[in-house]
Amino acid sequence: MVELGWIGWIIIGGLAGWIGSKIMKTDAQQGIILNVVVGVVxxxxxxxxxxxxxxxxxxxxxxxxxxxxxxxxxxxxxVKAVTGRRSRV
Known part of the structure; x- marks a missing residue:
């Protein structure tokens, strides 16, 4: 199998984090950096x-x-369960 380097993890993590944020309806609260972090972590x-x-x-x-x-x-x-719903004022 092909071993992923750190660039591969960033790309896959970014895509997975972005799609995951779309699925969980948190995309409006996140930027690209947070999408990558959420996907990789x-x-x-x-x-x-x-x-x-x-x-x-x-x-x-x-x-x-x-x-x-x-x-x-x-x-x-x-994260949503721990932080709860926060309303924007």
Missing amino acids: GGLIAGFVASRVFGMESGGWIYSFVVCLIGACILLFI
């Missing part, structure tokens, strides 16, 4: 869990994107 967390549950360390671009997307959605869900 979500991917790291979900990748760790997936490697323990499924025993797969890596699976290429598509596997990495799906794992990052799922992780980003879960991370955004947790």
Whole structure:
């Protein structure tokens, strides 16, 4: 399998974070940097869990994107649950 470099993680994380923010309806609150951070952090967390549950360390671009997307959605869900709804004044 192809190993992703840090540029690959930024690209995949950015796309996954952006799509995850669209799914979780938080896109208006985030910029491109936060999308990348959410995608990469979500991917790291979900990748760790997936490697323990499924025993797969890596699976290429598509596997990495799906794992990052799922992780980003879960991370955004947790952040929304912890922070609650904040109204803009």
